[in-house]
Amino acid sequence: MSSHSSEGDLVKHGDNYINHSAGIKSWLNTLDHKRIGMMYLFTVMIFFLIGGFFALGIRLELFSPGMQFMTPDTYNRFFTYHGAIMVFMVIIPLIPAAMGNFILPMQLGAKDVAFPRWNLVSYYIYVTGALIAASTLFLKGVDTGWTFYTPYSIRSNSSATFVLLGAFIMGFSSILTGLNFIVTIHKLRAPGLTWGRLPLFVWALYATSIIQVLATPVLAITLLLLILERTLGIGVFDPKLGGDPVLFQHFFWFYSHPAVYIMILPAMGVISELVPVFSRKPIFGYKAIAGATFGIALVSFIVWGHHLFVSGQSEFANFVFSLITMFVAIPTGVKVFSWLGTMYKGSLRFDTPMLYVFGFLFVFTIGGLTGVFLAVVSIDVHLTDTYFVIAHFHYVMVGGTIMAFLGGIHYWFPKFSGKMYHESLAKFACWLVMIGFNVTFFPQFIVGTLGMPRRYADYLPQFTNYNRASTVGSWILALGLFITAYNLFRSMKTGKAAGDNPWGGLTLEWQTTSPPPFENFKYDPVVTEGPYEYKGDRIGMGINA
Amino acid sequence: MTKLMLALLLSSTSITSAFAATLPVAATDVSQSWDTLYWFLIWVSGIFFVGIVLAMIIFVVKYRKEVHKKSKYIHGHTGLEIVWTVIPSILLFVMFGWGWAVYKDMIHAPSDAMEIHVIGKQWMWQFVYKNGTSSIGDLYVPLNKPVKMVMSSEDVIHSFFIPNFRVKQDVVPGMYTYVWFEAKVPGIHQIFCTEYCGTSHSGMLGRVIVLKDDQWKDWQQGKKIDVDSLPADPSFPGFRANRLGEGMPSTAGTSSTSGGQISLAEKGKALTTAKGCVACHSSDGTKIVGPSYKGIYGTDVKLADGSTVKIDENYIRESIENPTAKVVEGFPPSMPPYKGLVNEEEIMAITEYIKSLK
Numbered sequence: 001m002s003s004h005s006s007e008g009d010l011v012k013h014g015d016n017y018i019n020h021s022a023g024i025k026s027w028l029n030t031l032d033h034k035r036i037g038m039m040y041l042f043t044v045m046i047f048f049l050i051g052g053f054f055a056l057g058i059r060l061e062l063f064s065p066g067m068q069f070m071t072p073d074t075y076n077r078f079f080t081y082h083g084a085i086m087v088f089m090v091i092i093p094l095i096p097a098a099m100g101n102f103i104l105p106m107q108l109g110a111k112d113v114a115f116p117r118w119n120l121v122s123y124y125i126y127v128t129g130a131l132i133a134a135s136t137l138f139l140k141g142v143d144t145g146w147t148f149y150t151p152y153s154i155r156s157n158s159s160a161t162f163v164l165l166g167a168f169i170m171g172f173s174s175i176l177t178g179l180n181f182i183v184t185i186h187k188l189r190a191p192g193l194t195w196g197r198l199p200l201f202v203w204a205l206y207a208t209s210i211i212q213v214l215a216t217p218v219l220a221i222t223l224l225l226l227i228l229e230r231t232l233g234i235g236v237f238d239p240k241l242g243g244d245p246v247l248f249q250h251f252f253w254f255y256s257h258p259a260v261y262i263m264i265l266p267a268m269g270v271i272s273e274l275v276p277v278f279s280r281k282p283i284f285g286y287k288a289i290a291g292a293t294f295g296i297a298l299v300s301f302i303v304w305g306h307h308l309f310v311s312g313q314s315e316f317a318n319f320v321f322s323l324i325t326m327f328v329a330i331p332t333g334v335k336v337f338s339w340l341g342t343m344y345k346g347s348l349r350f351d352t353p354m355l356y357v358f359g360f361l362f363v364f365t366i367g368g369l370t371g372v373f374l375a376v377v378s379i380d381v382h383l384t385d386t387y388f389v390i391a392h393f394h395y396v397m398v399g400g401t402i403m404a405f406l407g408g409i410h411y412w413f414p415k416f417s418g419k420m421y422h423e424s425l426a427k428f429a430c431w432l433v434m435i436g437f438n439v440t441f442f443p444q445f446i447v448g449t450l451g452m453p454r455r456y457a458d459y460l461p462q463f464t465n466y467n468r469a470s471t472v473g474s475w476i477l478a479l480g481l482f483i484t485a486y487n488l489f490r491s492m493k494t495g496k497a498a499g500d501n502p503w504g505g506l507t508l509e510w511q512t513t514s515p516p517p518f519e520n521f522k523y524d525p526v527v528t529e530g531p532y533e534y535k536g537d538r539i540g541m542g543i544n545a
Numbered sequence: 546m547t548k549l550m551l552a553l554l555l556s557s558t559s560i561t562s563a564f565a566a567t568l569p570v571a572a573t574d575v576s577q578s579w580d581t582l583y584w585f586l587i588w589v590s591g592i593f594f595v596g597i598v599l600a601m602i603i604f605v606v607k608y609r610k611e612v613h614k615k616s617k618y619i620h621g622h623t624g625l626e627i628v629w630t631v632i633p634s635i636l637l638f639v640m641f642g643w644g645w646a647v648y649k650d651m652i653h654a655p656s657d658a659m660e661i662h663v664i665g666k667q668w669m670w671q672f673v674y675k676n677g678t679s680s681i682g683d684l685y686v687p688l689n690k691p692v693k694m695v696m697s698s699e700d701v702i703h704s705f706f707i708p709n710f711r712v713k714q715d716v717v718p719g720m721y722t723y724v725w726f727e728a729k730v731p732g733i734h735q736i737f738c739t740e741y742c743g744t745s746h747s748g749m750l751g752r753v754i755v756l757k758d759d760q761w762k763d764w765q766q767g768k769k770i771d772v773d774s775l776p777a778d779p780s781f782p783g784f785r786a787n788r789l790g791e792g793m794p795s796t797a798g799t800s801s802t803s804g805g806q807i808s809l810a811e812k813g814k815a816l817t818t819a820k821g822c823v824a825c826h827s828s829d830g831t832k833i834v835g836p837s838y839k840g841i842y843g844t845d846v847k848l849a850d851g852s853t854v855k856i857d858e859n860y861i862r863e864s865i866e867n868p869t870a871k872v873v874e875g876f877p878p879s880m881p882p883y884k885g886l887v888n889e890e891e892i893m894a895i896t897e898y899i900k901s902l903k
Contacts, residue, residue, distance in 0.1 A: 280616045285620075335809055382712075460735075
């Protein structure tokens with residue numbers, strides 16, 4: 001232990017990060033990565049609730065053709081807020097900033113991230129940006145869609161400027177967190193924790209951080225130009241002023257395509273942690289998974305043009321972007337096969353986190369395979385901007401990221417809180433989430449292929465049955481998520497004591513008490529082998545290294 | 546296992562037909578080749594999906610801790626990893642290549658295709674034909690003849706989508722984009738706007754009305770076509786295709802500017818006089834201040850900066866709106882920009898006039 005946190009301090013202030021110091025101020029001013037992670041988690045969950053409210057509103061209106069509950073203008077605001085909140089305020093910070101903040105330093109055997117004060121600054125930047133964007137709910141609202149396509153977004157008579165400003169500010173939080181993680185991974189690894197022994201969650205966060213640092217500035221510049229165009233009338237994107245509206249789409253997707261991998265890579269990292277633990281077997285193809293993570297991160301920067309196949313970009317550009325996009329599928333496939341390979345001849349446990357792993361593999365495979373459809377340029381022409389695309393990215397973003405997040409939150413809940421959640425209630429909720437999710441989004445593949453366009457406040461009567469199924473599914477999904485939230489909140493108080501390492505995990509976060517003490521470890525950990533060496537005595541549950 | 550495979554193969558045709566209802570009717574040759582590729586993708590991804598799920602189920606049964614107490618200590622298998630990298634890669638390149646082949650047919654219109662202008666505006670589709678007629682919401686085309694849409698937008702980005710023809714293209718302000726098709730099924734086909742464009746985006750609908758030879762002749766001669774008597778959209782038996790504004794609060798306030806009976810090119814000719822273009826540009830090949838319009842369309846010209854450019858719709862638009870951007874060699878950069886002084890329909894008419902001067 002370092003000199004300033006002697007054993008005496010620990011005894012005096014309590015023995016874990018939660019009771020280490022008391023009062024709301026001790027949380028708001030904290031530099032402890034675990035507390036900051038928890039603060040991110042709660043803030044993100046509040047926005048998840050708001051974004052989910054808009055989703056349910058969209059589905060309710062679409063239960064029948066015609067307008068029932070809102071005007072088209074209100075509907076357009078609903079889908080814009082749903083998209084903008086879920087992307088910028090929920091999925092991007094969800095796993096890296098909330099879970100990553102808590103787990104990453106612990107998996108490295110570090111006391112904190114490299115720059116704890118910057119870490120807190122990132123959180124407040126995120127909150128500031130999110131509040132500015134959310135304030136428009138009480139102004140004129142925003143109706144541009146989360147993609148802010150020009151020239152509509154320039155001419156839209158709404159509070160789009162504030163949402164753009166909010167997203168611009170939140171970008172800095174993302175960049176700072178990314179930088180912080182990169183430095184932490186490079187400089188704060190425990191003795192013996194070589195690159196080849198890093199947990200795959202760390203590798204995933206490393207790749208994600210690189211994307212955050214390199215791509216987010218491009219979004220910042222783009223949003224700033226759009227703000228200037230809206231307020232000062234400079235002509236960058238509006239053809240009336242001599243600008244090019246398609247240029248905006250290039251700029252926007254140059255960030256937002258890599259951002260898709262900011263959302264999914266950490267989720268894949270979580271799955272790579274869960275599979276070996278609950279299979280009691282080393283991960284299959286460690287190097288291949290770590291390599292695939294970086295393969296995806298690299299390719300993510302050069303495929304943005306596949307969002308523009310029908311935008312009017314050149315035939316040659318379509319050729320190149322369709323070809324390169326195919327390369328995304330290869331490392332993604334390698335990961336899925338490697339997770340299956342890990343289960344092969346394992347000794348499988350079916351605790352809730354593992355249930356979510358199966359759910360993830362089921363829906364993510366569908367999400368990935370339908371992505372190939374959209375990468376094939378001619379197939380994309382018919383399917384793009386229809387509900388097929390909506391279904392595809394919800395299978396990846398919700399089916400992938402949210403499933404992995406739910407698996408991870410159940411897996412690390414005992415570490416966060418020291419308590420265990422109610423197992424059978426959690427499993428019941430998991431089934432509801434799985435069923436609700438598929439009932440919501442699978443019909444959208446069909447209705448999209450039949451031609452129903454996205455962002456439609458009203459639709460033709462021939463699409464009614466598919467939309468009804470989808471709406472009913474959204475209620476089941478919401479119920480599953482509410483039960484999960486109830487279970488976790490309640491278990492924080494009334495859950496049984498979980499013990500330090502209920503899953504028998506071998507990564508470093510499990511080699512300390514639950515909840516972990518201030519500065520994480522009573523003794524400086526030393527690493528002597530890889531993170532998933534399940535053999536001999538360690539195959540059974542609950543046996544520590 | 547082999548029996549199962551055989552049964553699967555035998556039932557494949559019936560499965561395909563059961564799922565065929567999940568696609569709109571294929572009303573062009575391009576849509577049919579699109580469908581073949583689509584089913585190939587469905588089968589390949591279906592096999593991968595079933596394989597992955599089957600593996601999971603087998604592992605769950607065989608390796609659950611109750612029956613498989615000790616896991617095997619394995620870190621990987623290089624051969625297997627190579628196999629599951631290489632095989633998908635090959636399949637992906639096949640998909641890419643096939644997809645590209647279909648795409649080329651999809652975007653390259655035959656040279657004899659009949660051109661129709663499309664103007665997207667919030668929230669309607671306007672179609673302008675060579676003979677100067679225009680229609681809103683309903684697009685009239687002949688059966689079995691290639692038709693090429695020359696499209697632009699007057700305000701924000703729209704997207705022109707005909708599911709039965711499997712074509713879609715964004716309609717962008719300030720530039721021209723194209724879509725072509727050769728309809729093989731007479732009757733009505735749905736048109737959607739698929740790029741979000743504001744309040745009544747979902748009301749920006751239209752219908753393609755594919756006419757047989759005699760009906761097409763009637764329509765060209767100005768006779769009214771009884772659209773309701775034509776076959777309904779075959780993709781949704783029992784539902785009529787919807788046109789602009791039906792069932793939606795239409796906020797479209799712009800009045801229709803139908804061209805009357807003068808042709809588009811004639812209208813363009815009148816405009817070149819009215820706007821003063823003829824002071825500098827002749828129509829008979831004489832060089833005044835600027836280049837003559839005669840015979841220039843479709844040719845390559847050398848610019849003052851040494852590069853060459855093909856004179857097409859986009860070049861003409863640019864040269865009207867921002868003439869000094871690409872000045873033809875040997876001419877002074879003296880024309881003032883007409884941006885904002887000519888509207889979308891006027892640019893289109895002038896372009897047609899220039900095209901007509903062979």
